[in-house]
Amino acid sequence: MTDQAVRPETDIPGKPTSASRTTLSHIMSGSDTNLLGTVHGGVIMKLVDDAAGAVAGRHSGGPAVTASMDEMVFLEPVRVGDLVHVKAQVNWTGRSSMEVGVRVLAERWNESTPAQQVGSAYLVFAAVDAEGRPRPVPTVIPETERDKRRYQEAQIRRTHRLARRRAIMELREKRAADGIDD
Numbered sequence: 001m002t003d004q005a006v007r008p009e010t011d012i013p014g015k016p017t018s019a020s021r022t023t024l025s026h027i028m029s030g031s032d033t034n035l036l037g038t039v040h041g042g043v044i045m046k047l048v049d050d051a052a053g054a055v056a057g058r059h060s061g062g063p064a065v066t067a068s069m070d071e072m073v074f075l076e077p078v079r080v081g082d083l084v085h086v087k088a089q090v091n092w093t094g095r096s097s098m099e100v101g102v103r104v105l106a107e108r109w110n111e112s113t114p115a116q117q118v119g120s121a122y123l124v125f126a127a128v129d130a131e132g133r134p135r136p137v138p139t140v141i142p143e144t145e146r147d148k149r150r151y152q153e154a155q156i157r158r159t160h161r162l163a164r165r166r167a168i169m170e171l172r173e174k175r176a177a178d179g180i181d182d
């Protein structure tokens, strides 16, 4: 898995998961709502992207851009007044990309119950240089058993993302070669 704390081709030392783990907290206001009066999914997605971006920047030590966002799941509605915590960590690293896992929890403004998980997402960030070109990132070093499970699950998602992208490209190339113009 991550036996090498130093990436051999770059000499960049690895970084433990805990070094960049971040929580962003925000109280939901009336301007965050949809027509049903609950918080708009896009508002939550913005917070997710913000928290994940902060983690990716911390881990890679510089700018990082969102390459993809997948498996955004909304489990429960969020309401005005709820205190939302967005918890993010690097699950996996490639050469220049990082998968960041995000969990969204809500503390209900009118209940004294523990924060409830209301959503989750996985985002891929690419670290970029001043010209916007991908640059190498430190290898993430999972510390706990949970971090290790998340690393292994992220590898499965990475394999599926690449396979899906390749399959779609091949299909498009075949249709173009067959003279189909859509």
Ligand SMILES: CC(C)(COP(=O)(O)OP(=O)(O)OC[C@H]1O[C@@H](n2cnc3c(N)ncnc32)[C@H](O)[C@@H]1OP(=O)(O)O)[C@@H](O)C(=O)NCCC(=O)NCCS
Pocket: 065, 066, 067, 068, 093, 094, 095, 096, 097, 098, 124, 125, 126, 128, 132, 133, 134, 161
């Ligand atoms: C993301 C971006 C830097 C990738 O650039 P690229 O020229 O395609 O570079 P590469 O093909 O070498 O990809 C770089 C890494 O990102 C990964 N990646 C690129 N596109 C991806 C995608 N759609 N999903 C998952 N990973 C992706 C690659 O697998 C590679 O990972 P690795 O280095 O760990 O193996 C480029 O597409 C970009 O700048 N996109 C716009 C990002 C942006 O503006 N985001 C904010 C949205 S407004």
